[in-house]
Amino acid sequence: xxxRFLPSVLAAVAGGGILWLATDGARAFTSEAxxxxxxxxxxxxxxxxxxxxMASRPVPLLPQAGEVVLxxxxxxxxxxxxxxxxxxxxxIRDRLQGQGVQVRLLSVSFDPERDTPEQMAIYxxxxxxxxxxxxxxxxxxxDLSGLLKLFDVTVIPDEWEGFQHNAAIHVISxxxxxxxxxxxxxxxxxVAYLGEAQx
Amino acid sequence: xxxxxxxxxxxAEAIALRQAAEASPVQxxxxxxxxxxxxxxxxxxxxxxxxxxxxxxxxxxALTAFLFWMLPRSxxxxxxxxxxxxxxxxxxxxxxxxxxxxxxxxxxxxxxxxKANVLSMLGVLxxxxxxxxxxxxxxxLVSAQQDLGFAFLQLAVVLACIWAVPVLxxxxxxxxxxSAGCSKCGA
Numbered sequence: 464x465x466x467r468f469l470p471s472v473l474a475a476v477a478g479g480g481i482l483w484l485a486t487d488g489a490r491a492f493t494s495e496a497x498x499x500x501x502x503x504x505x506x507x508x509x510x511x512x513x514x515x516x517m518a519s520r521p522v523p524l525l526p527q528a529g530e531v532v533l534x535x536x537x538x539x540x541x542x543x544x545x546x547x548x549x550x551x552x553x554x555i556r557d558r559l560q561g562q563g564v565q566v567r568l569l570s571v572s573f574d575p576e577r578d579t580p581e582q583m584a585i586y587x588x589x590x591x592x593x594x595x596x597x598x599x600x601x602x603x604x605x606d607l608s609g610l611l612k613l614f615d616v617t618v619i620p621d622e623w624e625g626f627q628h629n630a631a632i633h634v635i636s637x638x639x640x641x642x643x644x645x646x647x648x649x650x651x652x653x654v655a656y657l658g659e660a661q662x
Numbered sequence: 663x664x665x666x667x668x669x670x671x672x673x674a675e676a677i678a679l680r681q682a683a684e685a686s687p688v689q690x691x692x693x694x695x696x697x698x699x700x701x702x703x704x705x706x707x708x709x710x711x712x713x714x715x716x717x718x719x720x721x722x723x724a725l726t727a728f729l730f731w732m733l734p735r736s737x738x739x740x741x742x743x744x745x746x747x748x749x750x751x752x753x754x755x756x757x758x759x760x761x762x763x764x765x766x767x768x769x770x771x772x773x774x775x776x777k778a779n780v781l782s783m784l785g786v787l788x789x790x791x792x793x794x795x796x797x798x799x800x801x802x803l804v805s806a807q808q809d810l811g812f813a814f815l816q817l818a819v820v821l822a823c824i825w826a827v828p829v830l831x832x833x834x835x836x837x838x839x840x841s842a843g844c845s846k847c848g849a
Contacts, residue, residue, distance in 0.1 A: 470716065470719040471718040471722065473719070474720075474722035478725065481730065482726060486733065492734060493735050493738075493800075494735040494800050495797075617801060622805065627804065
């Protein structure tokens with residue numbers, strides 16, 4: 464009797480186990496969800512990288528002196544999501560400024576060839592990024608692929624000479640680790656997270 | 663022998679579609695992956711799953727592989743070197759072969775149940791992929807995702823028609839007999 468059911472039971476248990484593992488315990492069905500979960504569980508060390516901002520000055524990617532850095536990956540001529548995301552980013556800046564939280568916001572271009580400092584300044588002006596608390600910056604071409612890999616950002620060319628990418632707000636905590644990912648419109652969640660991080 | 667050659671052809675065609683799979687999820691999920699499953703079905707075409715007792719475990723193995731490759735994150739993973747290798751091996755060996763070996767032993771009601779589930783699943787996925795406000799696979803464009811959704815719906819309609827004919831009108835004489843209407847999937 465047992466011999467009749469045993470193979471089926473084993474196959475069912477093994478199959479269920481594989482699917483359980485493959486979805487991180489039924490918590491992540493997409494690669495975006497998987498990356499967010501992975502970052503929460505094991506924050507990733509961010510290397511020392513210098514970016515070039517709207518005024519051609521070097522800015523560090525890593526947090527300085529106890530601050531938290533929020534990073535969005537963008538390209539300046541982005542038609543849809545980056546524009547909305549930038550408006551939300553501005554709102555986060557305003558809210559955090561009001562609370563006196565030590566934070567820096569970075570919009571990092573993944574198209575450094577086209578996004579020159581002049582081009583980034585136009586984008587910055589359009590969204591009232593003044594370069595103090597929030598600035599637009601580009602990495603050197605040689606650092607780009609490493610950054611995209613570290614943050615698990617997939618950039619694919621679209622039909623209109625632009626790009627589509629998994630847009631999000633990436634948190635680098637004050638210990639220099641990439642430790643959380645939020646939706647670009649999750650203003651409340653980001654503000655709450657920073658309120659807890661720096662009471 | 664003939665079936666082995668056909669299986670190798672299907673596998674070769676699937677591998678030839680590598681570039682296309684990267685560009686289009688329809689090519690990836692609805693052409694390349696089914697070709698790999700087909701390769702597995704064909705390679706085991708003349709094997710006889712001799713013992714009924716193995717039918718259910720084999721079916722469960724096939725279902726596990728099927729559900730695994732249906733996960734959006736698996737589709738993204740299949741474009742990385744490790745995932746690609748896993749795809750080429752597991753779709754024929756863990757889906758095609760077990761499906762072929764178990765299918766002849768499955769009761770008609772169970773076959774009907776599986777087919778009905780495939781149809782409803784395609785419908786749900788089609789709706790999800792055409793209406794999702796965000797990208798479900800990071801590797802593909804929104805427009806490509808919507809194409810895939812419509813392709814799922816079209817496939818559901820075609821399969822529903824194919825599977826409904828024998829149920830409604832009896833088994834046509836010109837089809838190979840002995841199957842429950844699905845001559846292609848190894849019955």
